Amino acid sequence: MKKITQMLLVCLLLIGLPITANAYMLDQAITKNIGKSHTSVSLRSLTTGNVLYEHNGQALMKPASTLKLLTGSAALHVLGRDYTFSTELFIDGVIADATLYGDVYIKGGGDPTLQQQDFLTFAKILKRHGIRKIQGNLYGDDSAFSGNALTPGIAKEDETEYYAARISALTMSPNTDYDAGTVIVQITGDKTTQPPSFRVLPNASGMKFVNQARTVAKTGKNTLTVKRQYSSNTVIIAGNIPQGSTVKEWVTLQDPTINTLHAIKNTWQSTGLNISQVTVGRKVIPATASKLYTKESLPLHKLYPVFMKLSNNSIADILVKTLGLEMYGEGNTENGVAALRDYAYSLGLNTKQWRLEDGSGMSHANRVSANELTALLAKIQQQSIYTNFYQGLPIGGQEERFVGGTLRKRFDTNALRGRVVAKTGSITNVYTLSGYVTAKSGRQYAFAIMTDKKNAQALKQIDQLVEVIIQHY
Structure with a gap:
């Protein structure tokens, strides 16, 4: 034991961290519970901004969904808490004898909250303008977004799963989880x-x-x-x-734009609109078209908790393309990732330690260090977006789904409940957790725990490390 302690002291001296019994306890917990290989840990003071403990803290690791910490904060900062997504209804033609001799257009703006109730509203608007029959086509304008509908790194076998949905500027969600596409x-x-x-x-x-x-x-x-x-x-x-x-x-959905148009057409038929001859297709709205209605989504600050607490990949991918559109004029993933890097740079983060391919964390090509994640968390605390950012995170042990989110069944004892406010992450053999923890001392810290080449047992092991932080810091 004496030899181990001496070795630990030497290591701490070499990396310039304070030598404390707390650090020793955390180091021993890593060795005992999760193993030091393919593991990275960072614990940072929110008072000084200094790293209090790190194990492989500079190593570039796969963040999985903890990458949403960057995506979400960038969206709040760049787009603003009151940002909304628009979906617009247009017609192009002549109305005579309750018939539209022409086409109907739906222009998508990336709204993940578009649902069947909105399709019914569109039908009411058409009827309000005297339209009972459409002698033309139903077109979707999804030109706000471009590039591949699938973000990079999605495995073929995952394409059917809700967490790997294709993204279009015109899409829909089946319920209020807003799993668009x-x-x-x-x-x-x-x-x-x-x-x-x-x-x-x-x-x-x-x-x-x-x-x-x-x-x-x-x-x-x-x-x-x-x-x-x-x-x-x-x-x-x-x-x-x-x-x-x-x-x-x-x-x-195989093609969110076309499938959404079919969903709209089916809904309209149920309201009595005569659209039996209408076909659906993709087409940019002509200058001659007239706008009848604009549907606005929930503002971002209300949508944000759904995104973060449920770790919604569809919303993440939509936010990334929207950032690309707003900052660079073209809504594709590449521009969105560039916008994330710009935001990280504006915070003073080391962008060389952020290697990004998407904003959801699904890609195994993403890399970031644990120290950079805790640096992000510390810097956000000084930003005006902090309240919305913090309130959107899952809270450990809180059973309500839209409060506890992905942490509702973790840290659920009386001693731990409510102490961990953090973002979870998992992709194949990768398990991560990063956010804020309140120790028994009453002090709050930013932490990041990242693992690779592990099995699901890592979830319990990560939680055990967090418990050590709570007990000893």
Whole structure:
């Protein structure tokens, strides 16, 4: 033990950190719980801004969703807390005898909160202008965003999953989680040995659903899967579902713009609009078109907690493209990433330690150091956006979904509840956590714990390290 302690003292002297019993306890906890290899830890004072403890603090690691700390703060700073996304309804043609002889256009502005209730509002607006039939086409203008609809680094097998949705300037969400670019498939087990029933929210949206699933006895095992076939609009429902049970699964849209237009058309038909001959397509709004209505999203400060607490990748990707549009005039991922770097530089961060490919953290090519994450957290505390930024983070042990978010089932004992306000992160073999922690001393710190080449056990091990910080700092 004496030899180990001496070695630790030498290491601390070499990296210029204060030699404390607290640092020794944290160092020992890393060794015992998670292992020092492929692990990076940084603990920073919010009073002085100095690093109090680090283990591989300068190592460039995969941030996973802790990268949203940069994306979210950049969006609040650049776009502003009251920023809204617009979706506009246009017509181009002549109205006669309750018929529009011409086309309807929906111009998207990246709104992740566009939903079926808005499609119903569009129908009401058309009827208010005397339109009961459309003798033309329904077009979507998604020109606000450009480039690949998928952010870099998305694996082929993940493209059907809600966390890997394609992003378009004209998209929709099936509920108030605002997982833009998805629909919900709700499956119910009915008669044993028969296919289960299912419904799609908001509707089929131009997609084809193939039901290969089977209802089994109530005591049977749920093996249900709902997968969109790669690069197609075909969704396969397969496996077994117990009788009497209901399962909800999210599945991504192949082409958010076109699928959203189909969802709008289906909704309009349900209101009695005569649009049986209408086809859908993608087209920029002509100068001759007339605007009838503008739908505004929630302001960013109200959307922000949904984004951060639920770690919403769709919103992250939309924010990145919107930053690119607002700062460089073209809404693509490359410009958005450049905007993130510019923001990091404006804060005085070391941009050489931020290697970015997206803003959601999904890409395994992203890199940042734990010290840079805690530096970001410390600097944000001095910014006007801090209140909105802090309130948007998940709070450990708080059961309410839109309070605790991804931390609602962690740090849930009486001694720990509410002490950790932080962003989680996980991609394959990568587990991270970064944010603010209030120790038993009453002092608050910025921390970052980053791991790679680990299994899911790392989640518990990360939490144990945070508990050491709470106990000893």
